[in-house]
Amino acid sequence: MIRTTLTGLLLASSVLGTAGMAMAQDTTITIESWRNDDLPIWQEKLIPAFEAKHPDIKVVFSPSAPTEYNAALNAKLDAGSAGDLITCRPFDASLELYNKGHLADLADLPGMENFSDVAKSAWTTDDGVHDFCVPMASVIHGFIYNKDAFAALGIEVPTTEAEFFAALDKIKEDGTYIPMAMGTKDLWEAATMGYQNIGPNYWKGEEGRNALIKGEQKLTDPQWVEPYATLAKWKDYLGDGFEAQSYPDSQNLFTLGRAAIYPSGSWEISVFNPQVDFEMGAFAPPVKNAGDTCYISDHNDIAIGLNSKSPNAEAAKTFLSWVASPEFATIYANALPGFFSLSSQPVKMEDPLAQEFVSWRDKCESTIRSTYQILSRGTPNLENETWVKSANVINGTETPEAAAAELQKGLDSWYKPAN
């Protein structure tokens, strides 16, 4: 009896399986991504919008964990089992994929004319001739704060560093809230939300970043060490046991209303909006003296490219052209407030917090994360080392000077500036 049932089951599954295959006449294209947070947005908004226009193409969004994405993707591409569309990390990680022949040249793709050279800069060859990913979005770093907490404690939004630390002192003294929600366990928080967040004000954004690439400045110069000195002061304002506090812990501390300030970036907006029951505000990294030019990290973060070995290249290109269209930009920017479109076409956004973030583009100078372009090509990898060192500095296990000296030594060991 059991055996018959089993046979029946197997038979049924095989028949249904083939039936399923027979029905799949349409082309199915798969997107590889690290944005597993975005799964509902792709499934509910973006993919239906695309499929409505192109009923013969089915799109599957298949994300993996952010920290595993690069390694997993490389392995899949080498094995030939990767999806048709590849979500591109900015700069060298994707350039390497293009050089290896994993990504197709998209310079001639219809729709690419909607992007400026700056927008495409993160996904182009060093000579700027070949573009290999369609830019999707950038993220802006800053501080998100709990408006209710600030109102209750009578704190004004800080614009200078002195005001910032005064505010932190006040929150700490009051004791209701943890002044700042950040942990060093996952390392990257310390670097991305710490160093790269406040740093551009010290090294003057693009000016310092380009000087570093040209070799005119060193990481041991004061403008690169000072952000570490400031980070070291953050230690006293973080929660109990922040050394073992992970990124989701920090997010939860803030969304549960237990912390007043969350050093972060615009990418959190879409995650936080449905979770918080207080009003959120945002402020740009405070400048040293009132009236100084402010610099913000407006980092080209995400793009999408075509797997050169994709069997469905035509369908995938159709999809990419759609990604380059204003329609996609509008849906994406509003579905994911905090991911700002890189399209030259104006995009209207509804979310007030996202509007706050994007308004800094007008009053501050934009730059990208200092370690991403060119400087992370060798071993030791500057970006990864910056994670470790930033965490060490905040933990108080290494002085800012020692950390900077180590980083510069590591960079010198393989990087020779072009001139």
Added chain:
Amino acid sequence: MTATSKTPIRWHVAVFLAPAVLVYTAVMIVPLFGTLQLSLFNRSGQEAVFFAGLDNFRTLFFDPRWAASFWNALWNNTWFFIIHMLVQNPIGIALAALLSSPKLRFSAFYRTAIFIPTILSFVIVGFAWKLILSPLWGVAPNLLDLVGLKSLFAPWLGKEEYALTTLGLISVWQFIGIPMMLIYAALLSIPDEVIEAAECDGITGMGQFWKIKLPLILPAIGIISILTFVGNFNAFDLIYSAQGALAGPSYSTDILGTFLYRTFFGFQLQTGDPYMGSTIASMMFFIILTGVCLYLFAIQTRLRRYQF
């Protein structure tokens, strides 16, 4: 009449061995030699792969940064192994001795309960312990707080001084069941006659354990030690799931497995380097090979076995 003296070729032996040999060769031996081979090559620029001889090993040992990472990982790995040898095996033996005591009630329950963590996935163990030890919502700080000892709690997984030891103890917690079961089985296989003879000679209680039972289970302890050695020097999963591929804080929990992973597959902006990765993998293989050979030739041959 000559045919009788000639032994026929026993084909069935080869036939019966073939499946295991083929599968093992395909999934273990070929990749192993592939890795060893890859470690002798390197790549310059985009395409050209060339034979590098032992250059990768020279880089690993004599480039100050590679060497520092390698020795750090090797020492951490050794410390990880030392914790297991000092904590897991003695406790395993003690638990087995307790379990084999005929006076103990509910021994089947204890045996099962202690063995269960072993069958859990590393990811579950890593995640569960991360939560238990979380300074914010963890069980440990809350429990300590209940008895007013919160000050004794530290962010164990976030401090360079403690993180590796903490992970070592978590791993011990997970795998304590294996030495316990093996030694338990060894203890049960000691014949009653030997024990009775010892009792007739007046050796009872603790003395009996040290003088009679322990020598009889030494071969089992040897096997456990070598299994622990191989397991520890191949370890990766627990550190990766609890601390991530950068094995923070400040590489203080970096063991050979995580070092290999980062190098081979790359991490975040770092792209993978299969050649240096293979070099590290080869070193892991040689270290384990040396350890196992030392055990097989220097220790196991000297262990006295008793036939009953």
